[in-house]
Amino acid sequence: MIKWTLALLLIACQQLVFSQTQEIDSLLQKLSAARPDTNKVIVLRRLAATVDEYDPAKAIAYGREGIALGRELGYLKGVAGCYLNIGMIYVQLSKFDSAIVYCDSAILVSEEAGDPKRIALAYINRADLYTQIRQFEKAHLDCRNALEYARASDDPDRIGRVYMQSGVIYFYQEQYEKALEYYNTSLEYFGDVGYSGVAAAVMANIAEVFVSQGKYQEALKESERAIVLADSLQLLYYLTSFYGNHGEIYMHLKDHANAEKYYKLALELAVSTENISDIALNRNRLGLLYMDMRDPERAIPVLQSGFELTNRSHFALERQQLAQSLSEAYAATGKYDLAHKYLRISSDLRDSLHTSETNRDILLLQTEFDLADKERRIDLLNANDEIQRNRIRQQQLILYFASGLIILVIIVLLLTINRRRIKQELHELSLRNSIALDLHDDVGGSLSSIRMLADIAAAHQTPADLLQRISVNAAETIERMSDIIWMINPRYDDLESLVHRLERFMTDLKGADMRTSIEVAKGLSANMRMQERKELLLIVKEAIHNAIKYAGGGSLHVVFSARGKDLVVEVTDTGIGFDLQQTERGHGLDSMQARAKGIGAGLQVISSPGAGTKIILRIPDVAEIS
Template sequence: MYAQYRITTDTNSFVAKNYTRPEPIKEHIDYVFDHFRGKSEKESIATLTYLLHKAQLINNQQLIANSHNVMGAVYALTGKFDLALHQYQQAIKLFETVSNQQAITTMYNNIGMVYNNTKQYKLAIEYFDKGLAMSNASKNERTACLIHINLANLYIQVGQLDKSLRNALRADTLSQKLQMKVEQAVNLNLIGAIYFYKNEFDKAVQYYTASKVVAESVNDQHSANTALMNIGEVQVRQKDPAAENTLMTTLQYFTGIADNYNIQLSAQLLKEHFTQQKKYETALIYAEKAFAAEKKMIDSVNYKTFSTLQTTYETAQKENTIRLLGQADSLKGLRIVAQQLELSNNLYILTQQRFALASARLKSVEDSLLLATQQESLLQTKLEASQKQENINALNKQALQQQIALQQKQITLNQKNTTIAIVAGLLAIVLLLGYGLFRRKQLAQEALLLQQQTLQREQLTKAVLDAEEAERKRIAADLHDGVGQLFSAVKMNLQGLLDRIDIPKQEDVFLAEKTMALVDESCKEVRVISHNMMPNFLLKSGIASDIRNFIEKIDENTLKIHFESKGFKDQLEHNEEVILYRVVQELVNNVMKHAAANELYILLEKTTDKIEIQVKDNGKGFDYNTALAKGGLGLKNMLVRVEYLKGKIRFLPNVPSGTSVHISIPIIS
């Protein structure tokens, strides 16, 4: 199918002369559609953007619409449903202009899928029904098969399993008839899911396995791994140890293609598996992975844009969007509560086991007491026989009876002492066990609370730092694009005015030139301020280069700065670079404003396990505790930023004069 033209997804390797006619563009779009499930989103969108541009150059509306349609499919696969809906709506408008009824039917199906994935089931059914009616009228069995598959998926989500099974079986018949292997694999997976929800696990695994085989036969790795993940879910439900290897395989695949929806499902199933194995620390790791993937999936949907795009179809989507946002906000709290309940349940089970052991020991003591009672009964019988014998031998028996009575009193006393000792011992054991369990639970709760407080503190710090950087960026943009543009306009207008008029007086000429100089200086000052607040290189260069550029803007006659960096071959994470840049910037500004120094030494060094920063000046120095007590905002900001990076900062006197600042940031691999 693709042999006539050289097909590649590397946009740098496109042969431009092949894309001046519709045929190669169409074949390449079809190629991307057939293979995008195994590619990254970035690679597929880059290819489609190129092909869209080529279709626009030859003004082929059909190919332009095809490009938008496939882009929508790529975005839908990675959960970016707002972008997918936008692309589908662009496509359906173009298909309507060329009266392509079959393509319009496909668009109804695709838009229905978007509404289904965003849980707007009423709108989804409406579009599926439109597409099914149109495909049946035109005998378009291929599109009808796709819509039956999507209806089966929808009815699973709303709990109508019988309707779902009817649609899935109809789709299975059509997919086999039309040799639609990719769609057949997806549909077999859905049938397996239906039987899973019916608790018929053997049938579910049978269909999941069939789906995996069909998907692998056409190299559809996404469907194959989805079926494998569902097999893993059955294994978790049946507490099968094989679930770990199964789900690790699917998690690795979905992580490789950044499929956050399926990353969340795989990680959640691994969390349940390790919880069953009582490996709670490992379970917590995968619970956090699931939450992170779900958060990325929710954040990827721009609900404001999504609401604007769909107002021409239904206003009811706004309520659904608000509900989704509410679920996202409460998700983390629900997970923490679930972990606490799980921990409490485990402690309760342990307590039951301890009490069962104590009950068993108590039963053993009761058996011992019963045996002693039986022995006493036997002794009493012997005593009665002895009494009868004593009646015959009165004199001898009287002496013997006195001796037996004395022994009986001694036995009774020993039994009482034994009983008291046993009861006291059991009571002590129960008290010790109870205290131990209480103390363990108390320590566990304290540790969990400390962990939650630490996490909340880190999140709050990150939010504050992010908000500060965002505000700096906004103010810098306002200065550059607002005030800077106004000053530039003033400069241009003033220059034009001076060029058009003649100023007779020399002092007026001097005043005009001085005014122009002041306006020009104001423009420069606005640019300097905006660049200091959010320099462009902060997003492009490494931390060492960023700081060097900042230092080069400082007048050497005011402060001579010696800067040295070691080990910064690779860039750090963006957030870390911004924080370190702000800390060094604040230190240099403090030296310029307060230290009265003329020389400053800065050393930046990165090793395998930490980042070291040293800043030394020859100024008048300052007392750290006094400055901190005064509530200086800059000093507190530095402490918060360094603490957020798990680092330490020390302020020491420099020799012979000035201040030495040492910062150490660990590198967490």
């Protein structure tokens, strides 16, 4: 997979700095000597953009100080810049709701300042943010607004950046021809002001589009253009990335000689700039190249050198990839003990990265939900205002009388319906108590006797297989009957009882080589009907059973949470997973889907080979948080 640098090359305020430590020291010296004027605001804004990679909290503090001083001085351009930089820091921290708030503030302040170039930049930044959280329609809308202000500023560079961002959006939407159209238009505008590093990034993005389309010769031409431009401008960071990507294209073409050449060029530049991430990336690329050339002995020292560099958590992804490659290389040379060692390291790191990615996805979903909720609230407020205005116009007495009569009829109907419902619920409770008592005393006692007799017979060496089957069947029948008793007993209507039931089921599992756990969100409760409670129990038990049977070990985690008023249950295992496209009926997936559909719930199965399995059940309008 080619490591392109789309997001890093989009926004002017996200400039790439090659000697950040020196720049930070210089800015701090300027800050200590600065007076409370607009220059100090500029220094604080630049510190917020530079320190973010090393200390996000301190970078945010610098940005907020710049906002306060800029407000005091009436320096709105500086205030808008600080808002933008803080918003980008929150994007890096995956706090997308906060990022949107600061981007919105940057747009408002920029409009207040009346600077079209600054307004266009603010809209581009927010479009980039919406692109990252997959809100493509909003991203396109921001690009249209940005283009309007960029044209008003008559700045070809700013217009070119808008078209570039639009190309990025279309690329993420896999509309490749549209992406090419907008990328090429952006290059026309960049050409009017002299090609820059951003133009080189566009050329690299065009190459990426061609790679995605399988047009590798066209990709080579565009990648070569990006390299020539970056080299003429001595943009070493860009060149490191471009050389490596150029080598990846040659790998697609199985041209090992040229792939090795460009990987080594990328590695040399990464070493010269002391960029550990790029050093690790390109050593891994070289190692995989040698593996593809069936020369694992040559690959091992290259991979080992990169692995030893990535000894900090900041480089977890690079370390995981190198560990995986080392495991394959050692296995190819017959050194299986070392292969197993690095495979275990890779697996542990992959689990950690998967957890981080899952958390990020959850944050994205939550942000999307929050945005939709805010929009619904705005619509509701607007609707309420309209209703209020209509009520004021209704002045005729006959309308009031008719409204009162309708309300009276509704109240009577509701009281009647409520009375019948309460009577029905009392009858149902009585019936459930009676059935639970009968099942427990009669059927449960009989089945327990059957199992006891079967166990005694097995102890006296009568036909062992038959008696063992009797014992197992009786035990399973008792368990099912116990589930039925539990389902219809009103004492267990609460979520806590359901969780205890599942904990007992997981504890009673025998021979399961898995670590299991259950987690319930603080203050969570659920108001479920008997049918919902029943299907929820059976679906989760089926999911746990499948994980024990098919996952091949690992860990199993059950999580109860709420999204609004919906109860969400996630059953996650870190086992071997399976291919959803190739799996036919089985694993109980059809029965689980049918049970979920029967109670109006949603069921989602996420799995792929080697990545474990996650089953997400979402029951609407039953969750409560105290």
